Amino acid sequence: MTAASTERPAAATAGGGAPGSRRRPAFRARHGLTILAFLAPAIVFVGWFTYYPMLRGANMAFRDWNLWDLTSTPFIGFDNFATILSDPVFPTVVRNSVLWVVGSLVPQLLIGFALALALRKRFRFRGVYQALVFFPWAVSGFLIGMLFRWMFNAEFGVVNDLLGKVGLIDAPIPWLADPTLAMVAVIVANIWYGVTFFAIMILAALQSVPEEMIEAASLDGAGKVRMLFSIIIPTISMTLLLTVLLRIIWIFNFPDIIYAMTGGGPANRTHIVTTWMINFTQQGNYGLASALGLCVVGFLLVFCAFYLMAIRKADQS
Amino acid sequence: MRHLRSAVAATAGLSMIALAACSGDSGDTGDSDGTVTLQMVESLTNPDRTTLIRGLLDDFEAENPGVEVELVSPPTEQADQTIQQMLQSGSGVDVLEVRDITVGPFANNGWLYDMSGDLESWDGWDALTDNARAVAEGDGESYFLPYGFYGLSLFYRTDLVDEAGFDGPPSSWEDLLEQASAIQDPSSNTYGYAFRGGQNANSNVVAAIEAYVIDGLDTENAFLMEDGSTIFAAPEAQDALETYFALFEEASPPSAVSWGYPEMVEGFNNGSTAFLLQDPEVIATIQGSDTLSEDQWGTAPLLVGPTGRAAQPLAVAGWGVTEFSEHQEEAVALVQFLASEGPGTEFAQANSLVPPIASASDDPFYSEGPWTSYVTMTENPDTYVNVTQPRDVSWWTEWIQKSDQEIQSVLLGEMTHEELLTSWDEFWTEKYAAE
Known part of the structure; x- marks a missing residue:
């Protein structure tokens, strides 16, 4: 040496x-x-x-902080949190937030997955088709909301017009005026908007699935469904799980479409946490808005911790 | 070590630049050649309006060599918050758009410069209307000079009113209900009234209530009666709601629960609805309609209540100067220029506003066509009483949101008229008591 x-x-x-x-x-x-x-x-x-x-x-969040009157912003402890939690609208906002996330996420994932699988194959003008599919992601959420607001307009909107022309309805459906239908309408708009993100992420992940493994499975007689669940999904599972986590956070924090389409109405029935927070900021009440923001941060931190722990546990097992 | 020193030096330099940039100090807005640069920010931004303002600023610059004006035009939806943040930072704005709903809070926070001393010697003062002077004088402090007023009038379809067998447009809320109900025909996609159920729904409900309580109304604070109680506690308010919400039941599309400004104007503009209660800015939109010809529509004065009178809650906006501006002299000169006869009239006409300039009413622009209803209202101040709503209180936005939400609850059948009035009465009573 x-x-x-x-x-x-x-x-x-x-x-x-x-x-x-x-x-x-x-x-x-x-x-x-x-x-x-x-x-x-x-x-x-x-x-x-x-x-x-x-x-x-x-x-x-711990002060009486109103932008319209900054002459005095005294420390008030947890009063803002108490005000929010005791507000009669709070349960509706929580329920809507869950519905908004789940109702948007699941269809986005399924449709995005299907699109990604379709775009994975080589075909003529695939590039153009990909660009068209990915385009909505480049558009402002607020603008998307404005477009859908008009599309779902009962009297002048294209949705009722089409439904009427194919004979599915006799009278205009007041999509944005009915509390239940309004929630459906904003979720539909969000699904359309968010499918693209899943398609992009899953398409990128699909590039990591070994072609030879697919070919070998095919030679062994595996059907498409078997290949999907035994090869493709297990291979990209980590990307899927992290993408779902990201989307949960983003959808939860995404007020643009709802704000543009319904403003949280009718009668607060489409308010989610973040649109409700905007209401407080418009009142100039940054104390309440900040308290609500801290609640959201706390909830998402706990949720992410549990989600990541569950992923790790599943990965280890 | 040489690398370390370089890295530390570079870091220090970058940090200094970053911090300097973040400090937002706009004190140095005077160029080395003596040119003063004013920052002006608008809030009700739209492209045509911005172009018009830019043209007026160019005229000002031509008249005032050595002064340049940079116009900041944030998107309307974000403008108020952007302006608040700029004001809170204490820099970056010399001249700004001030509205009746922002003047109170802005002044309260010490963000607006009191121009009263500067206006004493201003030669444009006498050209203003009485209303404009009253607004400019405020409660002793002049925080802005108005560029125009927004007042309600009734847009109506002349052809549909004729076809329904009426001699002319409705003059009272009861007449409106009768005519709108007669015209309503959902099967042909024709509706009587463009009901406002969405954002700012409260404005028309309050207009109806004020028309019903006008005889005992405190015109200085049109949410209170002369005896100090709120208008929502008055017995006549109940009658007003009965008539007003009957318009929704009998003469409006069900989807109007969510109708805001765009849907209402579009409904009238595309020929679907016969009546629309709106500000004069809609005149320009309807004049550009592809569906309605000039002889198919007109405007009528604001609807009166059972005693034959109406309260006209004029909304107002204008231009003001920030307290922290380092070029207040030039900034005040700019505000005075914009409020003076020529530019003031040009701006009001182009934006379909009730003008703050007295001589503008002689202009054929205002004495003919759809503007005649405004002339009628101006010439009959005992019938169409100008009133001031408390739009400058710090809880105004909270009120807007609360009242809009509760109106939708009424429309959805989840709240009675009595509950609505009680809720509003308690809200205002408690707010004033806490002052």
Whole structure:
């Protein structure tokens, strides 16, 4: 063994000989500072633009903080939280939020999966077709909401017009005026909007499914359904689970479509947590809005922790 | 170490730049050549309006060498919040659009400059209408100069009214119910009244109530009676609601529960509804209609109550100056320019507003066609009484949201008229008591 080769382990391992353990702290300090220096701009930006506003917002949650009257913003403890939890609209908002997430997510996943499988195969003009499918994701959610608001308009909207022309209805359906139908309408709009994201993510994940495995399964006589559940889904399961998690968070925090289509009405029946929060900000009551925001953050943190633990457990088993 | 020093230096430099950028200090808006740059922000943004304002600003710049104006035009939906954030940061705005619903809170927070001292010597003061001067004088502080007023009038279909056998448009709420019910024919997609059940539904309900209680109404605060009680506690308010909500039951499409401004205007514009209660800004939209010809529609004065009188709740907006502006002299000059006779009339006409300029009423633009109903109302102030609603209170938006939501509850049959009035009466009584 040469002198050089005997020195390498000492310098590279923490539990090495005396020379190595003496040099390591110096190495860490110098390079650590350099790394920190390079990271500092990002830390400053993230701290300034993300965490500082979050802390300011969290502070407002414990104050009587109304933008229309900032002459006094006293500390009021948990009063804002109590106001929100005791509001008669709160149970409706929670129920709607769950319905909004589940009702949007499941169809988005299924249709997005189907689209991704269809787009995986090579066919003529596949690129154009892909671009058309992915296009909605590039459009503002608020704009989508405005478009669907007119589409679902009872008297002038295309939905009732088409349903009438094919003979399914005799009289216009007041989609956005009926509490139940209004929720259906906003969910339909969100499904249309969000399918694209699942299609993009799943299509990307499908590229990781080995072709030879599909071919081998095919030669062994496996049908398409068997291949889907025994090869494709298990291979991309981690991507699917993380995409679902992301979408749950995003849909939960996505007020644009509802706000543009119904404004949370009629009579609060389509309010979800985030549209309700916008109502408070429009009142200038940032105290209530921030308290509600903190509740949302807390809920999503707990939910994500349980979800990720469940994924890990399933992965290990 | 050389790399480390470079990295630290670069980081420090970038951080300084970032922090300097974030500090938002607009103090240095004067260029080295002495040019003063004013930042002006509008809130009711639309492309045509922005183009018009830009043209007026160009005229101002031409008249005032050395002063430049940068116009900030946030999208309407986000404008109020954007302006609030700019004001809260204490920089970045010299001149801003101020509305009757924002002047109170903005002034309360110390964000608006009191121009009363500057207006004493302003030669454009005498050109303003009485209403405009009253708004500009405020309660002793002049926080904005109005660019126009929004007042309700009744848009109606002349042909449908004729076909239904009526001599002319309705003059009272009861007449409206009668005519709209007679015209209603859902089978041919024709509806009597463009009922407002969605956003800002409260405005028309309150207009109806005020017409019914006008004889005892406090015109300085049109949510209160002269005895200090709220208008919602008055017995006549119940009658007003009976008539008003009958319009929904008998003369409107069921989907009007969710109708806001766009649906109402579209309903009238495409020929589906016979009556529409709206601000004059709709005139320009209807004049551009592809469906309605000029002789198919007109406007009538605001509907009166049982005693033959109506309360006209004029909404108003204008231009003001920020307290923290470092160029207040130039900013005030700009506001005065925009409120002066020429630019003020041009702006009001282009945006279909009731003008703040006295001489504008002589203009054929206002004395002919759809504007005649406004002239009628102006010439009969005892019948069409100008009233002030408490739109500057800090809880106004909370009121809007609450009242709109509860109106939808009534329309859905989940709340009675009595419960609605009781809820509103309690809301205003408690708010005033807590002041």
